[in-house]
Amino acid sequence: MITLMHPSSSLDRDESGKSISKKEYRGMIGSLLYLTASRPDIVFAVGLSSRFQICAKESHLSAVKRIFRYLVGTIDLGL
Amino acid sequence: MVEDHPADQIIGSTTDGVRTRMSFQDNNMAMISQLEPKSINEAIIDDSWIEAIKEELSQFERNKVWNLVPNNQSKTIIGIRWVFINKLDEEGKVVRNKARLVAQGYNQQEGIDYDETFASVARLEAIRILLAYDVHKRIKLFQMDVKSAFLNGFLNKEVYVSQPPGFINEEKPNHVFKLTKALYGLKQAPRPWYDRLSTFLIENGFSRGKIDTTLFRKTHNSDLLIVQVYVDDIIFVATKIKMCEDFSNLMQSEFEMSMMGELGFFLGLQIQQHPNGIFINQEKYVKDILKNTKSMRQKS
Numbered sequence: 001m002i003t004l005m006h007p008s009s010s011l012d013r014d015e016s017g018k019s020i021s022k023k024e025y026r027g028m029i030g031s032l033l034y035l036t037a038s039r040p041d042i043v044f045a046v047g048l049s050s051r052f053q054i055c056a057k058e059s060h061l062s063a064v065k066r067i068f069r070y071l072v073g074t075i076d077l078g079l
Numbered sequence: 080m081v082e083d084h085p086a087d088q089i090i091g092s093t094t095d096g097v098r099t100r101m102s103f104q105d106n107n108m109a110m111i112s113q114l115e116p117k118s119i120n121e122a123i124i125d126d127s128w129i130e131a132i133k134e135e136l137s138q139f140e141r142n143k144v145w146n147l148v149p150n151n152q153s154k155t156i157i158g159i160r161w162v163f164i165n166k167l168d169e170e171g172k173v174v175r176n177k178a179r180l181v182a183q184g185y186n187q188q189e190g191i192d193y194d195e196t197f198a199s200v201a202r203l204e205a206i207r208i209l210l211a212y213d214v215h216k217r218i219k220l221f222q223m224d225v226k227s228a229f230l231n232g233f234l235n236k237e238v239y240v241s242q243p244p245g246f247i248n249e250e251k252p253n254h255v256f257k258l259t260k261a262l263y264g265l266k267q268a269p270r271p272w273y274d275r276l277s278t279f280l281i282e283n284g285f286s287r288g289k290i291d292t293t294l295f296r297k298t299h300n301s302d303l304l305i306v307q308v309y310v311d312d313i314i315f316v317a318t319k320i321k322m323c324e325d326f327s328n329l330m331q332s333e334f335e336m337s338m339m340g341e342l343g344f345f346l347g348l349q350i351q352q353h354p355n356g357i358f359i360n361q362e363k364y365v366k367d368i369l370k371n372t373k374s375m376r377q378k379s
Contacts, residue, residue, distance in 0.1 A: 027372075028368075028372055031368040031371070031372070032368070034347070034364070035361055035364060035365065035368070037203055037207075037348065037359075037361065038348065038359050038360050038361045039361070068368075068369060068372060071365050071369065072369060075362060075365055075366070076362070
């Protein structure tokens with residue numbers, strides 16, 4: 001099972017990174033945000049990723065995808 | 080089944096055999112269509128959709144939603160159209176065909192066609208507090224929903240809509256409908272409904288929450304009945320089962336209700352009520368968002 005966030009590297013504004021579609025990024029953040037109603041474990045990771053909506057880069061998108069992969073692995077824990 | 084395609088990702092049963100479009104047309108699923116028509120012309124050739132349309136029109140009839148009047152040139156006429164939706168069950172099978180007549184509210188002008196549109200809805204936190212309270216009291220929650228809720232609200236402005244596509248009165252093709260009740264899609268639709276429901280509840284001895292205006296309370300001796308409203312979804316709980324029954328009878332006498340029973344699924348939350356507590360999870364919701372974002376996530 002994959003963890004929510006990369007253990008050592010931290011997210012920053014990543015100004016040299018490639019920009020991605022803000023609409024898709026926000027859609028993903030939004031759907032994760034509603035999920036925090038029953039999944040407090042993802043709150044920190046989602047909150048952190050949501051701070052980069054204004055300058056969404058590929059590095060941020062891969063962080064969000066990591067959250068989704070974490071969800072795939074934990075879907076049947078009954079959380 | 081191959082390695083990359085595990086059995087739990089297959090929708091439906093693997094023993095069902097191949098489903099084709101032709102088999103949908105044979106209607107092997109007892110009068111339920113599998114395809115969602117894009118327009119009225121596509122729907123009108125399918126019996127199950129005709130049934131759905133009839134059902135929607137009968138709701139209009141029952142609620143006395145509109146009257147046919149001659150077209151007065153000075154009024155803006157709002158277009159209406161049909162929307163066709165398949166209702167799915169938990170496994171993604173089509174269980175019901177639903178037709179809904181909606182107004183194209185984006186043509187409405189503020190001040191002329193509508194003024195107040197605000198209607199309060201319950202906050203998720205409020206619902207969780209209610210759940211916590213019920214666990215503490217060890218009482219069971221129930222839910223119900225109102226059929227075509229918005230058609231119950233009285234409009235306070237004059238609103239005219241065109242005749243529904245496919246159902247133009249042959250003798251009066253230039254007439255329009257004057258609405259007495261709200262229609263789905265109108266900018267102000269939720270407000271008249273909330274007004275109607277809250278007036279009805281207050282008339283029947285409920286008091287409205289001062290902070291959360293979607294919470295209604297009724298006390299009888301030392302017993303308490305709590306009603307939480309989320310637009311057309313209503314959850315309610317009482318310290319005595321008799322009060323729940325009375326409340327559901329009361330609602331049925333005024334509105335057309337459907338789907339009554341113990342609270343199990345609400346706003347995407349799956350709720351399990353056990354004698355020792357309540358469990359909430361959103362497994363279905365996780366599956367949905369995973370499905371929706373799959374294409375995006377696979378791009379890179």
